[in-house]
Structures are given as C-alpha cells and as structure tokens.
Amino acid sequence: MQATGRLRGFLPGMTASTSSNRSSDRLLYWLLLPVFVVSILPIMRLGFEGVMVGGVPSLGYFQDVLGNSTTWQATANSLYTAGLGTVISLLIGGSFAFLVALTDVRAKAALVFCFMIPMMIPPQITALSWVQLTGPSSALLNAFGIAPAMGAPQPLYSAEGIALLLGIQHASIVFLTLRANLRMLPREQIEAARLAGARGGRLWWQIILPLTSPGLIAGTAMAFVTALGNFGITAMLGIPANYATLPTLIYQKLAGFGPSVLGEVSVLAMLIGAIAICGVALHHRLVSKRDYRLMGMVGRPLDISLGARRPLVEAILWAVLVAILVVPLLALIATSLVPAFGVKLNFDNYSFEAFREVLFVQPSTMRAFQNSFMLSVGASLTLILVCLPLAYVMVRRPSRLTKLINLMVEVPYALPGVVLAIACILLFIRIPLLDVSLYGTLGIIFIAYLARFLVIALRPVMNSFSQLDPALEEAAQACGAGLGRRLRDILLPLVAPAAAAGALLVFLTAFNELTVSALLWSAGNETLGVLIFNLDDSGDTVLASAVAVLVVLVVIALMTGFQLASRRLPKGVVPWQT
Amino acid sequence: MADINLSRISKCFGDYRAVNQVSLDIADGEFVALLGPSGCGKTTLLRLLAGFEAPDDGVISLGGQVVADPQSNIMVTPEMRNLGIVFQSYALWPHMSVARNVGYPLEVRGLGRAERDCKIKAALDTVALGPYADRSPSELSGGQRQRVALARCLVMEPRAVLLDEPLANLDVHLRETMQQAFLDFHRRTGATMIYVTHDQAEAMAMADRIAVMDKGHIRQMAAPETLYREPADLMVAGFVGAGAVLPISNVSIHDDRTCSVRLGDADVAARICPNLVRKSNTAQLGQAGICLRPEDVWVDDAGALRGSVEDCVYLGGRFRLSVRIGRDQSLPVYANRRARIGEQVGLKVSDGWVFDRMQDEAA
Ligand SMILES: Nc1ncnc2c1ncn2[C@@H]1O[C@H](COP(=O)(O)OP(=O)(O)O)[C@@H](O)[C@H]1O
Ligand SMILES: [Mg+2]
Numbered sequence: 001m002q003a004t005g006r007l008r009g010f011l012p013g014m015t016a017s018t019s020s021n022r023s024s025d026r027l028l029y030w031l032l033l034p035v036f037v038v039s040i041l042p043i044m045r046l047g048f049e050g051v052m053v054g055g056v057p058s059l060g061y062f063q064d065v066l067g068n069s070t071t072w073q074a075t076a077n078s079l080y081t082a083g084l085g086t087v088i089s090l091l092i093g094g095s096f097a098f099l100v101a102l103t104d105v106r107a108k109a110a111l112v113f114c115f116m117i118p119m120m121i122p123p124q125i126t127a128l129s130w131v132q133l134t135g136p137s138s139a140l141l142n143a144f145g146i147a148p149a150m151g152a153p154q155p156l157y158s159a160e161g162i163a164l165l166l167g168i169q170h171a172s173i174v175f176l177t178l179r180a181n182l183r184m185l186p187r188e189q190i191e192a193a194r195l196a197g198a199r200g201g202r203l204w205w206q207i208i209l210p211l212t213s214p215g216l217i218a219g220t221a222m223a224f225v226t227a228l229g230n231f232g233i234t235a236m237l238g239i240p241a242n243y244a245t246l247p248t249l250i251y252q253k254l255a256g257f258g259p260s261v262l263g264e265v266s267v268l269a270m271l272i273g274a275i276a277i278c279g280v281a282l283h284h285r286l287v288s289k290r291d292y293r294l295m296g297m298v299g300r301p302l303d304i305s306l307g308a309r310r311p312l313v314e315a316i317l318w319a320v321l322v323a324i325l326v327v328p329l330l331a332l333i334a335t336s337l338v339p340a341f342g343v344k345l346n347f348d349n350y351s352f353e354a355f356r357e358v359l360f361v362q363p364s365t366m367r368a369f370q371n372s373f374m375l376s377v378g379a380s381l382t383l384i385l386v387c388l389p390l391a392y393v394m395v396r397r398p399s400r401l402t403k404l405i406n407l408m409v410e411v412p413y414a415l416p417g418v419v420l421a422i423a424c425i426l427l428f429i430r431i432p433l434l435d436v437s438l439y440g441t442l443g444i445i446f447i448a449y450l451a452r453f454l455v456i457a458l459r460p461v462m463n464s465f466s467q468l469d470p471a472l473e474e475a476a477q478a479c480g481a482g483l484g485r486r487l488r489d490i491l492l493p494l495v496a497p498a499a500a501a502g503a504l505l506v507f508l509t510a511f512n513e514l515t516v517s518a519l520l521w522s523a524g525n526e527t528l529g530v531l532i533f534n535l536d537d538s539g540d541t542v543l544a545s546a547v548a549v550l551v552v553l554v555v556i557a558l559m560t561g562f563q564l565a566s567r568r569l570p571k572g573v574v575p576w577q578t
Numbered sequence: 579m580a581d582i583n584l585s586r587i588s589k590c591f592g593d594y595r596a597v598n599q600v601s602l603d604i605a606d607g608e609f610v611a612l613l614g615p616s617g618c619g620k621t622t623l624l625r626l627l628a629g630f631e632a633p634d635d636g637v638i639s640l641g642g643q644v645v646a647d648p649q650s651n652i653m654v655t656p657e658m659r660n661l662g663i664v665f666q667s668y669a670l671w672p673h674m675s676v677a678r679n680v681g682y683p684l685e686v687r688g689l690g691r692a693e694r695d696c697k698i699k700a701a702l703d704t705v706a707l708g709p710y711a712d713r714s715p716s717e718l719s720g721g722q723r724q725r726v727a728l729a730r731c732l733v734m735e736p737r738a739v740l741l742d743e744p745l746a747n748l749d750v751h752l753r754e755t756m757q758q759a760f761l762d763f764h765r766r767t768g769a770t771m772i773y774v775t776h777d778q779a780e781a782m783a784m785a786d787r788i789a790v791m792d793k794g795h796i797r798q799m800a801a802p803e804t805l806y807r808e809p810a811d812l813m814v815a816g817f818v819g820a821g822a823v824l825p826i827s828n829v830s831i832h833d834d835r836t837c838s839v840r841l842g843d844a845d846v847a848a849r850i851c852p853n854l855v856r857k858s859n860t861a862q863l864g865q866a867g868i869c870l871r872p873e874d875v876w877v878d879d880a881g882a883l884r885g886s887v888e889d890c891v892y893l894g895g896r897f898r899l900s901v902r903i904g905r906d907q908s909l910p911v912y913a914n915r916r917a918r919i920g921e922q923v924g925l926k927v928s929d930g931w932v933f934d935r936m937q938d939e940a941a
Binding site: 469471472474475476477478479480481482485489490493494 | 659734
C-alpha cells in the first residue's frame, strides 16, 4: 500500500456532481406525486362531491344523510358487528399466536399455514360456505340428515352471524401482528420473571400480556378497521336478513341511482372514514404511551412447556382449525357437487357438472381467472417498484409532506372498497386534459388496486428500512457511491425479503378481491370476486360454489408453492413464516 | 500545509448545541485522537467532517478546498469527499462477501476486474485477512470484522481515515492487538487519521495529538504528554490521567514557568501556566489550582504536608493510597507499603502544575 494520506486534491467536476446529486434527491420527491394522484386525489374528489349540492357549496347532503335514522341504524350495526367480530378475532387469533409462539406445541409450521388460509379465502366465499354449512338446504348436513327443517331461518343471517364470520375471517390479522411481536420477545425477560417467582396465570397476566400489548393493540385496530369496511360478509349475510351496515347501505344507495346518490354516498363514506380514523388514532395513542422496547437476545424461541396438557391443547387448536376451515370448505365442496341446489347429496348422485359448466361452457370463468391474475400480479409488481424508493424517502428523508402521505395512504385501505371504487369512478371517468375515460376498462380496477393495496406493500418495506443500520448506507456513501448506486447495491438487496413479503401479500389479497371491483367491473372485465358474487346473487349457488372451490384450490396451491420454495428464498419472504 | 481545517464549526440538534464553535487544524499525516466523555459531540464532529451532517455555521476545508460552508451554500456530499470512515458498528454489508465489501469502493470508481482483485488482495493482506476473502461477514469474529472495515476504507486510498470508537465493542485483549494494528498501519501509510474515543489510555497510547472535547467544545488540543503534564483547565485535568486538583491561594511566582505554592505546611515547587502568570499581573490568583499526579507525590514521614489515609488499594507491585489532607481534599498517592486506614502520613511533592481553575467557565 502506498501512502494514502497525501493530498490527492483531485475531485473531477465536484461542484457539478454535487448539484446533480441534490437533484437526484429531488427526483425522489417526484415519486410522491403519482402516489398522491392514485391514492389521495380520488378520496378528495369524493369528499368534494359531499360538500357540493348542484354545483354550490352546501351542507345539504350532510343534513339529509345525518338526519336520516337509517344512517344511524347502519352506523350502530357496523359498530356492533365490527366490534363483536374484533373481539372474536382477538380471542381466536390471540390464543393461537400465544400458544404457537410461546409454547411447545408440535407441528407449528402446519398450524400456522392452515391458520393463514382463512385470510386468503375471499370473504364472500367464507360467507357462502358457512351459509351452506348451516342452512336448511345444507348439502353436508343433509347428507348426515341433521340439517335444520326447511323453512327454518338461517341462523347466520343475523348480526351475530356476521360478527362470527368477521371474527373468523380476520383472526389471522391479529395472529400475524401478534406473532411478529411475540417473536421479538426475548426469553430472558420471561426467565427473569420466572426466577422472580411468577408462574402460570401471573406470568401471563403480569409479564407476557403487557409486553405484547403493542402487538395486541395494533392487531385489534387493524382487525377492527378491516371488519368495518368488509362488504363480502355483511352483504351476503346482511342483505337477506335486511340488516344494513354502512358498506351495504352505500351499496344499496348506489343501486338506486338518482341525482343525489353521489353526494349522499360521499357523506356516508366520510362517516365510515371518520370511524376508521378514530380507530387508527386510538391505536396510535395507546401504542405511543407504551414504549416497551424489548431488550435482550432476540431470536431464541421460547418454549414454555405445557407438560401433560400438551395433547389437549393441540387437540383444541386443531379442532378450532377444523371448525373454521375444514368444515365450511367441505360444505362448499359438497354444494359444488350436488346436481341441483337443495338436493340431498349422497354417493350416487354427486356430479361434476358444475365444474364442467364453469370451466368449459361459461367463458367468463377463465376470463375472470385471467383478469384477477393479471391485476394482482401487475399490482404487486408495480407497488413493489414504487414502494422501494417511496419507503426510502419516508424513512430516511422525513418531512412534513412525507408524514402526511404516511397517514393518507392508510385511508384507501381503511375505507370500504365500494367507497374507493366510487372515488375512482368520479376521478377517472373522464381524465381532464387527456380526455380519455378509464371507466369500463381493467385500467380503472388496476388503479384502484394500486391505491388500496399500497399500504400493504409499503409497511413491510418501511419497517425493513427503519431497522437497517443507517451506517450501512453511510459506509457506501463514504466509498463514493451516489444515491442510485446505494439504492441498487446496498439498500435493495437488504430490504428485498420485506419487499417480496409485501408483494406476496398484495398478490394474495388482490387475487380474492371483491369490494373494489364490485362497482368497477364491466362485461369482459370481471374479477373472480365479482363472478362468484354475481353467480350467487342470480341464484346459481352451485356454480358459484364450484368457482369458489376452484379459487380456494388455486390459493392453497399458490401458498403451498411458496411454502415449498421458502427454503430457497431469502429468510422473511414468505409472510406467514416470519 | 494543514490537511484538515475546521473553523468555528457549530451544529445544533433542535436547541441543543452538539458541536459549539469548534476550530481544529490537523496536519497531513497526523494521528489525532478526539477524546471526551460520552455524549460530548465527538461522533457529531466526525460526521460533520465526513459530510453526513451539514454544519449550521463555520467552514470545513480539506486540503485547502472548502467542503462545507453554509454561508456560501457549499456542501460537498460525503461521496465526493474521499474520506474513509470506520463505524463503531463496522457497517459491513451482510449480503456481500468480505472481498466484495472491501472492493466496493473500487467497484464504484469503475476499476477493472484485474486491478480490483489485486488491490483487494493487497488490502486484505495488510489487515492479515487474506484467507477470509470469500467468507461472509457474519462468519467473522468482532476483531476480524473491524479489520475488514479498515481494509474497505484503506483500499480507496482516502485523504484521511476517520474512526469512530472502533475498538469499543472489542474485549481488552483484542483491543491491544488492534491498537497495534492501527499504529502499524499509520506508520506504514502515513495516512491522516482521526480517531474518536472515550478511553483516555487508548488516546494517549496512539495519538500524536489529542483534542479533548466536552459539551461540544474543544477544551485543549495538544500532544498526550503535554495534556497530561499541563492540562489547560479543570475538565482536562480531571478527565486525563489520575490525580487531583487542589485549590490554592498562596502562590509566589518565580518566572513565567515556575512558582512555589503553599500546601498545608509545605512549600511545593511547581510549574505554572503562562496564561496565569500573565493574568496575575492584572488580577488576583484566587482562582488558581494545582494539579498533582500520583507519581509526583510519595509518602515520606519527614514530609511537611500531612494527611490521613482514607483508602488503600493494591495495584500489583505498588499500592495506591487516597490521602485526605484538608477538610474535603484528598490526593491519590503511590506507595510501596500497605497503609492502615486512618493512619497519619507525611507527603512529599516533587512537581505540580498550577493553572486557572475557572478557565472553563470562560470558554
Ligand atoms: N441526529 C441527532 N438528533 C438529535 N440529537 C443528536 C443527534 N445526534 C447526536 N445528538 C445529540 O448530540 C449530542 C452529542 O452526540 P454524539 O456526537 O453522538 O456524542 P458522542 O459521540 O461524543 O458520544 C448528544 O447529546 C446526542 O444526544
Ligand atoms: Mg459517539
């Protein structure tokens, strides 16, 4: 090595490259513009509709909507079903997370995998399968001769029925957030508590529960907001029971077109948005008060021994899985196999006619599979490309603007899909300047998906960026690497697992999506969610079940594929494994 | 020519002045240590130099070229400064092999494969890590990671190497080995080095000059022996080396370097800070203090300065006593025999350093 300290005052075009570096920084900020256009502008456009009556600013719609008792009835119903559903999610998802993460139950990987499936199944299919399981014409119950009598009311067509299914559907959300939190729980803190004499219930109530409360609160908030905006379950169970929630009220308002529809819907959307934001704000308040940063060795899993009770606990866990996953799926399959809806299924009369019909006779099924596949792959790829630099700006170059964007990207996800759909219609029905309309194309669904799922892709990447030691980037900077190079060589490889996990979640969520596309689809542009909903709505329950079975099979096949590949993928790519 | 110049640099975080009016001149090829208690602004100063933070005020120049000057809106980015930096956390990239980590600066500069491999090999050999080129950083020990970080910074032949508490995470034994490695490297390459540490022994062992920092200020910058023998103020006297500072009131000045001081019943010949001599012409000497190092004080029953033993610790080969001489003044003293607690002893003082105790209030 020769002398290195000598002045090599050589810095070619230093001033020039300094300024170009600044401008590449500024370039990053331009990224905020499309994010703004896609995810925030539509919401603002819809809000505008609510405060303009006949072209003049007015609070007329507010008076109409807020003065109407059905609004408040629907609000109360929404709060009741979402609240009760969240409690159920918390009970199921919470106990699963605690037992799987902290105790020595066996076959954890299989338990986690099966527990994730309900989240990946579209809510309307969940609803469909449960209705078919429990109703008088239940193919499964009829096969055993234990179905309720014909004409008896379907027990799920009720507030509690809706809450139960919401609870089951979103239990995995609580499970995922809580499990992430529990994995950070250093075993020393539990061991210290045990040395201090804490045992059994005391250990759970005084140490483990408080330490994991941030995860519990976050999971609860997310389950609540998601339940509040749920359309699939509340529509399939609520509409037959004449039980309106805010999302179904909006849907029904839209069905009966009229001059004041958009304004009223806008006000209802603001109402539901306000409730969602209250939920999120409450969550932030609660979490900010408890800064339980966990210290100590992380990564050694805790194995509280259940002793003699282990077989019992395992039996209960698997029984719950059978109840929430296997039985409804069996019911769905049974329905798809009956020759006609309501006919008793037995070993002589089952038929694959419905599958033949949807796969080979009706062109819409294959089309819907294609559309949903393209949309979800496209959305996850696009979002990940946007989210990498976006997350970088938000984490490493925080400003008032990025903080605002950080809050606003939550809104399209928290609002019910129908509301987002209307907002997109309003904004993109005629794009100013370009004078083209996206309405009636796959394009508008695509944009709505980008808006809705941005936050799903963004959060894991942001978390990953904020956990990276800033020195890793600074070291590259000191080596002379400019922003682009640093992003490519250092940051991207390091956050790639989180980005892949985000992309996978977006894909699986978008593949099943119904609520957004329910309003945005047009002939030839159906998604899978829309197809199932329409088939069921028009009485072709057997066909709807057949499509639903196919969707579930595809989702499980995809998940299994990722699961099998997970050993070759970098750690953290498969979301249910991290 | 001085290589690195900082002129009245300030940096605030909110209302807090992490770095306050710091001026430093570091010569080309010099090994300078930045020493100070934790939280005094050492890292911030280093980051200002590297370009990761922009100063609020002041001018930084490297080799005569201004790289940061908020007044004229100049701020050269870190990637254009050609300074090597070794972080406390090493900041190795986990997804790259050791060789690629080391070779990354060359990759950025667009060097060809062959030339790159050659330089990587040379750099790895310098830090004795040649056989580890294809390992992943996670398979290395702490000391090895430290050396990879150093090699990565050497390979780009930087104008200066900045090190932020590079040995803080290593065990004592490894620390000595690494200190030697840094010194060897400095002697061989002649690179300018700025070494941040809170460990005074480390700073004294390695640096040509030490800048002592406290609360964002540089208190004194001098060679280690000067810092030890002639601390400029109370903070430096207390932070660097063992010893005690006693307030004194009775000073008779002989010339502008020496004086004698009345300590108890004893007259002690001491050196005096020229600043204080100058001040004594205009003001009183009421705020003077004397810094006594334990090796300049010994137990002697004939000593006129008397005190009682408060504490006695065996250091291996000798004892360190703490002797109380006034109401609330005590001195560390080396002795070669054990002393009883409470025992009355006489002390002889051979040397001391007299300076203005209130110096730091003025700074
Ligand atoms: N990015 C920052 N934001 C706010 N305060 C900071 C920041 N960096 C450092 N500080 C504060 O500046 C002071 C000096 O910090 P630092 O330079 O890291 O000290 P040292 O390296 O000497 O321990 C500390 O009080 C620290 O809290
Ligand atoms: Mg520091």
